[in-house]
Amino acid sequence: SYDLTQPPSVSVSPGQTASITCSGDALGNTYACWYQQKPGQSPVLVIYQDNQRPSGISERFSGSHSGSTATLTISGTQAMDEADYYCQAWDRGTAFVILGGGTQLTVL
C-alpha cells in the first residue's frame, strides 16, 4: 500500500528522549527519511537513508530502521524541537513517493 503509519502525537518532557515510529509495507525494502515542520514553515529534512543527518542538523536527531518500521529519535529534547514530524519512503516498485500522516511532538 502507498501509506506509512505514524502515531498522531507524542509527548516528552524537556531533556528526555522522544521516539517517533513509522511503519508500512514500503519500508520493507527501502530507506526512510524524516522531516521536521514547525508552524507556518516549510518542512526540513532531518534524517535521510534511515540514519544520516544532513549538514546543519543537530546530533540529537538520529534514525533507525528494522523490517517495516523506522524510528526517529530525538535525545535531550528541547522546546525548539516541538513540531510536526513526517516520515517518507520511496516505493521501489512504482517509484512513487510515500508520506506518513505526521506526528505532532509536544515538549511538556
Added chain:
Amino acid sequence: QVQLQESGPGLVKPSETLSLTCTVSGGSISTGTYYWSWIRQPPGKRLEWIAYIYYTGSTSYNPSLNSRVTISVDTSKNQFSLKLNSVTAADTAVYYCARIYYDNSRYWGAFDIWGQGTMVTVSS
C-alpha cells in the same frame, strides 16, 4: 545555494485549473541527480505528494490525483510547473515545490530543498 520559489494565483474558482510555477535559482534544473516535485498541505492536515519530474521530462504522479494533474519542465527558464484541473474546495492547500535528491544505485529519494510554499484557495 539552490533556492526554489513558487508563484501563481492565490485564488482559483471551482471547476477551473490551478496553475503554479516553481523557479529554481542558484543551480541548474538539468542536474542529473535531482528530480523536481510538488507537494501540498491542506490547512491543518498532512503533507501529500502530488508529482515529480526529471529534467528530461520523465514524470511520476500520485495515483489519487493522476487524472487531474500535469507536471512539466522548462529547462531554458530553469522552471517547472503544475497544472491541476477541475479543482474543488478540497484542493485548497499550501502548495510546495521541492527538490528530490535521488540515489539511483540504492533506489531512494528525499526532499532536500523546499520552497516557502504558496497558499491556494479554491472559492467562487
